Amino acid sequence: MRYLRNKILAISLTSLCIFSSAAFAQNSLPRIESKNGRSALIIDGAPFSILGVQANNSSNYVSQLPLVWKAVNELKANTLEIPVAWEQIEPKEGQFDFSYVDELVKQARENNTKLVLLWFGTWKNTGPAYMPSWAKLDNKRFPRIIKKDGTLSYCHTPHSTNTLEADKKAFVALMRHLKKIDGDTNTVIMVQPQNEVGTYGSVRDYGPEAEKKFKAQVPANVLKKYNKKAGNWQEVFGENADEYFHAYSIASYINEIAAAGKKELNLPMYVNAALRDPFGNQKADSYASGGPTDNVIEMYQVAAPNIAMSAPDIYFRASATYEEVLKVYDRAGNPLFVPETGGDRDFARYFFSVMGRGAIGYAPFGLDYTGYGNYPLGNKIVTPEVLKPFREQYELLAPMMRTWAKLAYENKVFGQGEGDDRKPQYITLSKDWKVKLSYQEWHFASKEATWLKGDPVPNREVPTGGALIADLGDNTYLVTGLDVRLNFEIGDAQKGKNLILDRVEEGHFVKNAKGEEVWVFDRVWNGDQIDYGLNFNREPRILKVKLATY
Numbered sequence: 001m002r003y004l005r006n007k008i009l010a011i012s013l014t015s016l017c018i019f020s021s022a023a024f025a026q027n028s029l030p031r032i033e034s035k036n037g038r039s040a041l042i043i044d045g046a047p048f049s050i051l052g053v054q055a056n057n058s059s060n061y062v063s064q065l066p067l068v069w070k071a072v073n074e075l076k077a078n079t080l081e082i083p084v085a086w087e088q089i090e091p092k093e094g095q096f097d098f099s100y101v102d103e104l105v106k107q108a109r110e111n112n113t114k115l116v117l118l119w120f121g122t123w124k125n126t127g128p129a130y131m132p133s134w135a136k137l138d139n140k141r142f143p144r145i146i147k148k149d150g151t152l153s154y155c156h157t158p159h160s161t162n163t164l165e166a167d168k169k170a171f172v173a174l175m176r177h178l179k180k181i182d183g184d185t186n187t188v189i190m191v192q193p194q195n196e197v198g199t200y201g202s203v204r205d206y207g208p209e210a211e212k213k214f215k216a217q218v219p220a221n222v223l224k225k226y227n228k229k230a231g232n233w234q235e236v237f238g239e240n241a242d243e244y245f246h247a248y249s250i251a252s253y254i255n256e257i258a259a260a261g262k263k264e265l266n267l268p269m270y271v272n273a274a275l276r277d278p279f280g281n282q283k284a285d286s287y288a289s290g291g292p293t294d295n296v297i298e299m300y301q302v303a304a305p306n307i308a309m310s311a312p313d314i315y316f317r318a319s320a321t322y323e324e325v326l327k328v329y330d331r332a333g334n335p336l337f338v339p340e341t342g343g344d345r346d347f348a349r350y351f352f353s354v355m356g357r358g359a360i361g362y363a364p365f366g367l368d369y370t371g372y373g374n375y376p377l378g379n380k381i382v383t384p385e386v387l388k389p390f391r392e393q394y395e396l397l398a399p400m401m402r403t404w405a406k407l408a409y410e411n412k413v414f415g416q417g418e419g420d421d422r423k424p425q426y427i428t429l430s431k432d433w434k435v436k437l438s439y440q441e442w443h444f445a446s447k448e449a450t451w452l453k454g455d456p457v458p459n460r461e462v463p464t465g466g467a468l469i470a471d472l473g474d475n476t477y478l479v480t481g482l483d484v485r486l487n488f489e490i491g492d493a494q495k496g497k498n499l500i501l502d503r504v505e506e507g508h509f510v511k512n513a514k515g516e517e518v519w520v521f522d523r524v525w526n527g528d529q530i531d532y533g534l535n536f537n538r539e540p541r542i543l544k545v546k547l548a549t550y
């Protein structure tokens, strides 16, 4: 067993403000800021992490809200993502009804929760289900895509000015109303215009209007983005032409709606993606072609400047696939945000991978008590037991949400969820330090010990672990996690030296009178508590770890 020297602690303060957030600027509009390749969602003037939850699709009625808040509160989520349907606010053309929106915003304030509104308009999961009847049944006025073989698709074309104008009019009315009821308060922090766009079963529209545009010259800004020479879509993009053209057409349509809405109330807006295989082993006719899949994020950036990011809805259960999605969406100019992920235990651990990449937020889908489970994508039915792993994760970050968001934006953060193989993972923190994450470990032993074989740690049958780490500077890290052991190691630049944990301080965050998050010292971990590494079980614990060498 390693012998670790006790340290005489110079610091006698019991509380220490490690990162006081700047005084919050009430009434400033939510926005997304980026610098040095990192992004932050700024709410009330300071970085904010969405510890979110998305309600079920048909929970957007006042009658369902108590069942939604019950879950939001149990989860300790700070943000609710919930639909506002076109059919609901404009059941008769030109007549708007915002009673649901009014009640929703009022109840969100009462529940101390921010809102992300999901505009289910022309496209919801690519289809017109949430269009009002007067629009979705009138194929002449609001035409659908024509497939290559001349038959009609279920999906509405992005080339119809009628549909665009009608959707835009309703969306603008919504944003205008929001400005009236929430313009000074910012309960609503983001808006998602449309939901999972694209088209299944037809890579693009082959109708006459679309054909005309497809044969025209590719716009100059697209050429510039892709560094291509002039030509029509086929000439410029070859085998990708159909999909790229469709992505451009849909992104432009959404952009126009978003721009008009932002003129009323300038909230950040994003699109969510029905994903394709992130390893690229799928053809465009087998996924939602034209949606913001990883291969056309750039097209959305150029065609939809009013859209802040393309955000992945992640329902892949396998850890390698999940991590790959994060990798391909976490790229320059595309702030990482996971607006939907499976609301089931298997998925919970990926919270660490998402937030560890400095994401602006994360939200499991369908976690409300309206009696619906979207298995096999997510859970079979929502129960308190299903909410528990997500709540336990939010309990780690909630008390230091602003501190974490600021560190993610201005310093460096790291994190990883347990992999399906249950094997240790290594994270390079800097040239000086690495950290090993290991799982299914007894606190005072190493799994490799032969005498422990056949004596597994209980309740660890499936992967549930993960850790989050923030660099505080001065060889000090803020560390938290669940069902994981952390062992810091010497990095490449310090080869030959030996690592010693100078000080491992356990503490917690409280809010001071100004609303700032303040670190409160509880105790120093030493002896058994650090001999085999820093072990986290399901208790919410936060450590400040100072590393040194000898």
Ligand code: DGJ
Pocket: 057, 125, 195, 196, 313, 340, 365, 366, 374, 377
């Ligand atoms: C992704 C969609 O965006 C959600 O609205 C929902 O339909 C889920 N899929 C499936 O439950």
